[in-house]
Amino acid sequence: MSTGRTRNLREGSIPGHFRALAVPAAIGLVFSTLYNVVDLWYAGRLGTDAQAGLAITFQVFMLLIAFGVGLGSAMSALVGNALGADDTEAARRIATQGLVFGTLTALGLGVAGIWGSPAMLALVSEPGAYRDAANAYMNVILLATAPFLLAFGGNGILSAQGDTESMKRAQIAAFFANLGLNPLFIYGIPGVVPGLGFNGIALATLVSQSGVMAYILWQVMRSEVMAGQRQWRPDPALGRQIAAQALPATFAMMILLVAGFFVQVFLKGFGPQALAAYGVGLRIEQLILLPGFGLTNALLPIVAQNYGAGQHDRVRAAWWFCVKAGVGLMLCGSALLWLAAGPMVGLFSDDPEVIRLGTDYLHVDACILPVYLVLFAVNSVLQALKRPMATVWIGLWRQGVAVGLFCWLYVSLFDWGTWGVWFGIATAVVTGLALSLWVVERVASGAIGGLLLTRPKGQA
Numbered sequence: 001m002s003t004g005r006t007r008n009l010r011e012g013s014i015p016g017h018f019r020a021l022a023v024p025a026a027i028g029l030v031f032s033t034l035y036n037v038v039d040l041w042y043a044g045r046l047g048t049d050a051q052a053g054l055a056i057t058f059q060v061f062m063l064l065i066a067f068g069v070g071l072g073s074a075m076s077a078l079v080g081n082a083l084g085a086d087d088t089e090a091a092r093r094i095a096t097q098g099l100v101f102g103t104l105t106a107l108g109l110g111v112a113g114i115w116g117s118p119a120m121l122a123l124v125s126e127p128g129a130y131r132d133a134a135n136a137y138m139n140v141i142l143l144a145t146a147p148f149l150l151a152f153g154g155n156g157i158l159s160a161q162g163d164t165e166s167m168k169r170a171q172i173a174a175f176f177a178n179l180g181l182n183p184l185f186i187y188g189i190p191g192v193v194p195g196l197g198f199n200g201i202a203l204a205t206l207v208s209q210s211g212v213m214a215y216i217l218w219q220v221m222r223s224e225v226m227a228g229q230r231q232w233r234p235d236p237a238l239g240r241q242i243a244a245q246a247l248p249a250t251f252a253m254m255i256l257l258v259a260g261f262f263v264q265v266f267l268k269g270f271g272p273q274a275l276a277a278y279g280v281g282l283r284i285e286q287l288i289l290l291p292g293f294g295l296t297n298a299l300l301p302i303v304a305q306n307y308g309a310g311q312h313d314r315v316r317a318a319w320w321f322c323v324k325a326g327v328g329l330m331l332c333g334s335a336l337l338w339l340a341a342g343p344m345v346g347l348f349s350d351d352p353e354v355i356r357l358g359t360d361y362l363h364v365d366a367c368i369l370p371v372y373l374v375l376f377a378v379n380s381v382l383q384a385l386k387r388p389m390a391t392v393w394i395g396l397w398r399q400g401v402a403v404g405l406f407c408w409l410y411v412s413l414f415d416w417g418t419w420g421v422w423f424g425i426a427t428a429v430v431t432g433l434a435l436s437l438w439v440v441e442r443v444a445s446g447a448i449g450g451l452l453l454t455r456p457k458g459q460a
Helices: 014-046 048-084 088-123 129-160 165-187 199-222 236-270 272-308 312-346 352-366 369-384 389-413 418-448
Strands: none
Touching (some): 014 312, 048 129, 048 236, 048 369, 312 418
């Protein structure tokens, strides 16, 4: 039995659809980020080495998330396009094969991670206690590969139908589960069960994320798209179609990880305090960006359904609403970061050097929050227009070449120390925005007759 009818995003109020999709998505993302904050807080209680170990695993861990994000984006775009064209049979085939694709990909990634994660961690760390902690953490977290991928893929299928409530509920439940499981697994029960220390954080993640996967898949199987006969045997043709949409989004996010590796390579010379400050700053940044993530996540299915239906003016209306509302929200976030950076970092560390460096990072970050919002909106539009390779070219510059180039320039030539790393990141983001706007307008001109320079009807 299905959970209800698919939400028709091809008609009705654009702002209304954003409220219906973005608010639950943002709430879910709040709890997802708070979930990571809980891990970071407990790592801080275990010491700077544990906190630095968690920081360097973030980039390797995000490789797994990159495949999940790619699969989720592909499902949202492809299923959304099919629903926009009123082809529910195609939507069901794509959704079913997406779950098959995710399962096979997870098996391959798990095996590859066992071999490759120690070498990747060695690139961004020096030998010592924090590297040893990171390797032990990854040995456990790799078991969560399938839960992460299938939860992301399933959420893409649901969001294409206008359902962001399910992931919100799952993330809220996972947060509270993680809140209880972390101390249980880290410290154990005195006299009954011994604690696992830092590895307990990884085990808590494995257990709670497996619960997220189970709930999301249950909701997917009850959804309207999955009603009817389903074919679980791998379909090579559909698999190639899904890969063509998912892998560019995955590669684009992997390029983001290249930026993280560059940053950590430059920071490791300044000691574990700099790495810990960067890890804390990233989590705080993610929390402030959450309303923007909610808006741009909602933009993808709204554009996908309307593009599938050939309603290009509604695509443009959705873009402009997302950008205006999102930039306004991010300006509020910028003010918060500027005024409260130090106290926020202090919640996660009592090391004065970590607090000082983290505050510096967040002050620079406050200046570019609106830029991030527009970049995320561009990526959502390109995914929905089924031009995912364009996001790769943008990412190659912004998160690959530019971060390495400007960090090297500011740190090695100008000798700006950690400030050089923070300003290198900001310069890469701003130049990436200029490139992304040029790319999306070129793509949109051919697909829908323009995006930035063509206003929807009824707008000045």
